[in-house]
Amino acid sequence: FTPSRGAVARSSIAITTQQSTPLTQLNQYASATAGAINLADEYAQRDVYSMEEFATQYGLQKAPGVELYSDDGSDYQLITQQPIGAGQTCLYVPSDVVISSEKAYQEFGNEIQQAEQVLVQIDQGTAARLPLFRLMVKILAEYDQGENSAFFPWLNSLPRVYYNGVSMTNDCFSCLPPYAGWLASTEKANYDSFVTALRQGYVQLQSVNDDTVTQWAYNVALTRFQEVWSPQRAKLIAPMADMLNHSAEPNCEITFDDMGNCEVTAMYDIQPGTPLTISYGDPTNPTPIFAQFGFLPADCATLFCKAMHLEPYIKELGIEFKDLLIQTESGEIAPKVWDLFLYEILVNNDPGAAEQYYVAVKCNDEATKQQYQDQYFQYTLDSMKQHVYSILSDVDTMNAKAQNYDLSTHPRVPVIVAHNNLVRDTFTMTAALLEQMG
Numbered sequence: 001f002t003p004s005r006g007a008v009a010r011s012s013i014a015i016t017t018q019q020s021t022p023l024t025q026l027n028q029y030a031s032a033t034a035g036a037i038n039l040a041d042e043y044a045q046r047d048v049y050s051m052e053e054f055a056t057q058y059g060l061q062k063a064p065g066v067e068l069y070s071d072d073g074s075d076y077q078l079i080t081q082q083p084i085g086a087g088q089t090c091l092y093v094p095s096d097v098v099i100s101s102e103k104a105y106q107e108f109g110n111e112i113q114q115a116e117q118v119l120v121q122i123d124q125g126t127a128a129r130l131p132l133f134r135l136m137v138k139i140l141a142e143y144d145q146g147e148n149s150a151f152f153p154w155l156n157s158l159p160r161v162y163y164n165g166v167s168m169t170n171d172c173f174s175c176l177p178p179y180a181g182w183l184a185s186t187e188k189a190n191y192d193s194f195v196t197a198l199r200q201g202y203v204q205l206q207s208v209n210d211d212t213v214t215q216w217a218y219n220v221a222l223t224r225f226q227e228v229w230s231p232q233r234a235k236l237i238a239p240m241a242d243m244l245n246h247s248a249e250p251n252c253e254i255t256f257d258d259m260g261n262c263e264v265t266a267m268y269d270i271q272p273g274t275p276l277t278i279s280y281g282d283p284t285n286p287t288p289i290f291a292q293f294g295f296l297p298a299d300c301a302t303l304f305c306k307a308m309h310l311e312p313y314i315k316e317l318g319i320e321f322k323d324l325l326i327q328t329e330s331g332e333i334a335p336k337v338w339d340l341f342l343y344e345i346l347v348n349n350d351p352g353a354a355e356q357y358y359v360a361v362k363c364n365d366e367a368t369k370q371q372y373q374d375q376y377f378q379y380t381l382d383s384m385k386q387h388v389y390s391i392l393s394d395v396d397t398m399n400a401k402a403q404n405y406d407l408s409t410h411p412r413v414p415v416i417v418a419h420n421n422l423v424r425d426t427f428t429m430t431a432a433l434l435e436q437m438g
């Protein structure tokens, strides 16, 4: 039985309330706990327990049994050792410790406004990403303060190494199929624009010319933010809640109240020993998660059909990427992929028929669509086979190339190969299904 969210009564958190510590004392706490953050050593120990203590000083509350857990001492997540009921609060993070793009915008005032004007001039596409830019500025400013930052214990709890698109090189991009390569390199281009804007010097940041630090700050913001749309659009990072891992079938959700306090709530009954998870993005398509977060979700039921060469037709027909999927368990192809491949054939061979097919797709006129699909079935099938075999061949070539790289200089190879293997395994099943069709 899975209760609907609306039907679940929210119980208040079953935890003893703690007094939060005034900010002045927290600064003392920060300087007492640790040395400077060492980004040069990728394998430096993350101090997640001091982060938890720091957040608790401010008033962090956890449901009984919720704790930090790591298999390997480098990647952490939250799990529960005791049952948690649907609707119960697992974690409460007070707004005092929440980093917010809006608070950063207020804090850096005129300086950040000028930097943002430059940023949008450099790349208009970044206008939608200003909340991310503000988070990055705040993280850099806190990093500059070292152990004098009130956020030092949080900064010192963060991973040093990242595997996402921003961390990749041109060698990495050349080992990825077009869709993944495009998403990953877009992330990197966005980072480059942020850094170029920051290096104009409008915001006073000591570490802005250090690539290691700027890339780390961007990656922290990119991989740990939550987005809210009320009272205005903002990106927020809540220490401790930023330790929740992703699942395609999450058991928790994160909300923020109007004061910016963060609450992690169980969506279902959660058994002891279970990781607490949220969804990082569209569970039908692992590739954007791969590009943004640098891991391949293991539980994705579908992936994008990879027909990037048909992007103009995807746009023309108004099809969304999430409708152009292939089942990872069976290789089965979504109906809109057939629409897309047929449309390209018609555009190139029979413009009159293409127009009629276009109208039929737009109006969901299934009878007319079926008529064209029957008439052109062999051509569509051939075109689909050609696409699937070319992806299979590309992926093999790319994996062979990736595996030739030295892991010490190309640590992203394993995740790239894992991505390509998922594509290969899925498309191999698709090829077999297409062969059965004729």
Ligand SMILES: C[S@@+](CC[C@H](N)C(=O)[O-])C[C@H]1O[C@@H](n2cnc3c(N)ncnc32)[C@H](O)[C@@H]1O
Pocket (backbone or CB within 6 Å): 074, 075, 076, 077, 158, 159, 223, 224, 242, 243, 244, 245, 246, 247, 292, 293, 294, 295, 296, 297, 298
């Ligand atoms: C918001 S943080 C979550 C906490 C993180 N595991 C840590 O140790 O700091 C996001 C990062 O966690 C890792 N991650 C989250 N969910 C994952 C999953 N399902 N499989 C593998 N790695 C995951 C990825 O490195 C991702 O960039």
